[in-house]
Amino acid sequence: MKPSVILIGADKGGVGKTTIARALLDYLASNNVITRAFDTENPRGTLHRFHPEETEIVDLTSTSDQMKIIDTLETAQIKVSVIDVRAGGLTLALQALHDMGFLEAVKEGEFNFLIFHVLGSSIASLEEIEEIAPYVEDAQYFLVKNHVNDTTFFEWDPVTHRKYFEKVQTAGELTIPKLNEIAYEQVEIAGTPFSTFVADKTAEGDPAGHSFVLRGYVRTWQHKISEEFDRVGLLGLVAPLAPRAPAAAPGKPGRTARER
């Protein structure tokens, strides 16, 4: 299986990159895709807090950490790597990947490279698209609209849309739906993956006693996100040979595009 790197980032802070990284890790795990993750929010590491077992905190500007990620892509047992880029660091991360020759290797077909560009609600996000366009030619480049915190997106009038999108070819758009604020907050407090919260477990695997209502909201939200990932055929892009998950219970994530 060809190694895959999924980069999640934005040049604007507070757009929910780590939430999407968490949702993605849950989705991949529920589909039996073993994944490793790198959290570039050095040294704090929000993603690491929720997914400590598979996440390592790294500094993308450090050569040794770059080697830790890129040089191990071929040799690591785990073939899918998720990189959660710290706020404001998307262009810098892409520049670093370019400088170290990773983008060239992608062009030559050595690796799959996916970019989840998380958009904020302002026109500044559209300007980001222009900035990173030179780096995404050989990537599967997805624009992600994150409504998890009820972001209201500006209306993209056709003229504005064309102005920015003609500069870049995207693999598609992903829409992350809103999650009830209290449910979101409770998962934050629990400090566990969304799937662990839904399963009513603590990080240690003990019964957590979370409210069913809140778990229900999170489960439905995860299900909708899974549908989005299925819609763009994400599993086929990162893990074409991955075994399929058992049939998901109603309201649970886990169906793949190939099952439809």
Next chain:
Amino acid sequence: MAGHSGDVFIVCSAGARTGVTTTARLLTDYRLFSRAPVAGFDTDPHEPRYGALFPDLVKTVDVADIKGQIALFDRLLAQDGVTKIVDVWHRGFQRFFATVQDIGFIEEARRNGIEPILLFHADVTEAALASAQRLHATWPALPMIVVQNEGARPLGPDAADILRRYPAQHKFFVAALPGPLANALDDPSLSLSRFLLAPPTNMSIVVRAALKSWIVPIFTQFKSFELRRELESSDYLR
């Protein structure tokens, strides 16, 4: 119709004044009359009539608020052997079922061995029928009982045809009470379960007789439904 211990009865209608609270009240009183555990929930936070009838048994919740949702749905899923009755305020009907769907309540209840049962109140409008059909389309396996309350919303001479169009497995009939007797029901201190066990001595004999002849067929329907459910779940009759 008390069903099995732990069942959840969702008493609802798409429109106003169809007798939802009366049904919730009758079912609660039937459980009390049978000396069986019961808990109720009134989803009208502004004028909780059901709550006023059973202040010790019925909790008023606002399902538009997440705290109310937690107070309601988490309790409905408790495996405590208590039958629960939810009086769905007609103005909150859409919101209630949207929440049920959003949180996957029906599926979770079944996983926990709890059977939700809908008591849907019919009226002559196409809107009511369409609402019932939408619920059935969303949860095809959810048992639905269509309620005809002749005192609240008479269906008229076409009643049989109207009811036949509802996607319901069972029918439940509540007869009309003559006006003066219906007024007796408005008294929140009148307990129908206590009335059957020991009618108040200060009540007119005529009222007593009429009320009894109104309640008994209703409780008989509850009992009949209860027995049917027990037979259906019997290991010996499969």
